[in-house]
Amino acid sequence: MGAPAAQDPSASSYYVGDAFYRELIEAFADWDRDDLAIAEPARRDAVRAFLEREARLLDQARYEDWLALYAPECAYWIPGTPERGDPRREITFAFHDRRQLEDRIFRLRTGYAWSQHPASRTVRSVSNVELFATESAHIVMARSNFLIAELLDGDLRHWAGWAGHRLQITADGYSILAKQVNLIDCDRNVRNPSIAF
C-alpha cells in the first residue's frame, strides 16, 4: 500500500485501511450462527477463562497486561448503532487501533483525566460464552454477555451488552485480533463513557 512493510503498530497506523475495515466488517457479519457453534466443553472453557481474565485485568486496572492480550495489529470497536454499520462512513461510539488503545491508557495514567478522577471502580461479569468456528482453523469467534457495575465518583451504575471477540489461536492460548463491544444503549446519550469496555 505504498507504506514500508514493517511498521510498529504502537507508533503508526499503516494497517488500518480499506482492506482492514472490509475484513473486519465481514468478520463481524453473520458469524454467531448455530451451524458454526463449537460445542466441545474444553474449548469453550478455555475461552471462557480467557474472557474472565480479560475482565479481571480491566477491573484491576492492569491495562498493560490487558493490552498484552491483543494482537499487535488489532481493532477495538464499539459501534454507535445496533446495526453496527461501516466505521469508514459513520461515527462509532469508539474505534481504536493499537496505538489509540495505548493513547486511552496513557490518558488515564496522566493523572489529569478528570472524567476518571477518582478512577471508577468496576466489577465485570462475563457470561453466556459461546464459541464459533471461522473459515480459518487458527481463528475462532467468541460471543459473551457482559454486565459492568461501575462506581463513578460515588454513583453506582451499570453497563450492559455483549461482546464479540475474534481470537487468534496461539501456541500458549489466544490473542485478540478484534473486539466488538455492543452496548445495548450505544445509540443513546450516555453519561461519562470513559472506562475501557
Add this chain to the structure above:
Amino acid sequence: MTTQQKPLPLEPILSGRVHDFDALVHEDKVHRSLYTDPAIFDLEMTRIFGAVWVFLAHESQVPRPNDFVRARLGLRPLIVVRDSNGVLRALYNRCTHRGATVCRQDRGSAKAFQCPYHGWTYLNTGKLSGVPWPEGYSCDFSRPEFNLMQVPRVESYRGFVFGTLNADAPALTDYLGPVRRPLDEWLDRHPGGALEVREANRLKFNGNWKLLYDNSCDGYHVVFSHRSLLMMENRFQEGDGKGMSYYKDSPDTGPVKLYSFPNAHHFKDKRDAIPKRPGALWEIEGLHPGMEHYEAALRRDFPDRADALLDLASSEPVNINVFPNLHILGNHIQVSEPLSVAETATTWYGTAVVDPDGEIGEALGPINALRMRTQEQFPTFGEVDDLANFEQIQAGLAAEEDAWIYMHRGLGLPERYSAAGDGTTVGPATDEVFMRDYMRVYRRLMQTEPAIAPTRETA
C-alpha cells in the same frame, strides 16, 4: 483574611414565583439559582426555548419526502418531518386525543403516524386523517384543534433547520446575524458547500444546560480541563505541536480571537493560530486509526492535492455557537438538549464530506474514513473531562450561601477589546466577555413573555 459580605435580599425574591432577573444577573456575576432552581428551568423552557430560533435538525437527516427524525424544542417532543409535499415541518409528537406520543421511532420514513393508544391517525402534514369508530363522536373532526400542533415557523439556513414558536421573532437570517459569516465559511470549506450528518457521539451530564453554553467559547479552560488530552496527543512529539497546543503560550495575546455577536451567539476563531497553507491543519491533527495508511494512499494517488484533501479530514479550528443549543466545532454539529434543571444531553453529530459535484472523486472514501476517526477523538478523550467538570460545578453550586458565579475576566479592561460595526465585540481567547454578553440577552429574554403561537393545519 476574610471579608464580611452583606447578604443580598434574595430570599423573598426566590421564595416567590416571581424571579427578579435584575437581581440574579449582574454585569460581573450571576446567581447560582439560574443553574439550580427548577422553577427558573421551567421558565426557561418558555422564555428562552419558546422565544428564540432553536436548532432542530440538519436537513441531511430528512433528505427525502416522508423522512422524519425526532427532536425536542426545550422539553416539547417534536417530529421534524419533510412532509409528502417536501415541506419541512416540526410537528408536536403529542396525540390530540389524550396526549400520547404518536411517533416512537427516532427516525424513519412515514406518510402517516398512527397513535398506538387508540389508533387516531395523522398525515405527516399533521392533519388528522382518521379516528376509529367515529360514530361514537358527535364532534366535527375536521376542526383544526384535532390536528397535531406544530411549530409555526420552521426554516432552514443552508441545511440547518431551526424552528421558533414566537410569532414576534425576527427572520431567521436576522436572528443569526453576523454568526452567519463563520457558519458560511465553515460550510464553504467543503466541496459544494455540502455535508451530511453520519451518526454521533452521544453524551449527557448531570448539570444545567447553561454550563455547556458558558463553556462553548471559553478559551480559558482548555489547557487545564483538557490537560490529559493535550499530553496524550503530544506523547510522541518533541515539542507540543498537536491538537489545541496553540493555547499554551499566553493565549491572551495569541492569535486566537473571540467574537461576541448580538443575540447571544459567539465564535472562537483559532484559524489564525495555524499557518495558511494546505496541509497545515492535517499536521496538527491528533493521531488516529488509519492516518498513516490513508495519507500514504492519498499522496500516491493525488500527489498535487493530497495536502488540501487531508485538511478536509482534519478538524477545522473554530467554535461557532448559536444560542441556545447549536455548536459547530471542528467538523461536528454539536446539539445540546436540556432534560431537567440538572441534566443535559449533548449530541456530537459527525459530518461527512459528500462532494455533490464530484470535485474530489476517488478521494471521498479515504477522506471520510479519516474524518470519522478524527471526529471521534475529542468527544472520547476531551469532552468527557469537560462534562466531569460541569458535573462538579453543579455539585459545588449546592453551597447555597456562596451564591455567585463570576464571569468577569476582562471586565474593566476595555483595551482588550475592539468592536466590529455590526454589534460584534472582538477580544482575546480567554475572555469571559461572551458570557457577560449572552447573560444580558438571557436576562432580557427571561423578563419578557414571548408571543408563543403554535399552529395546526386548517381544513
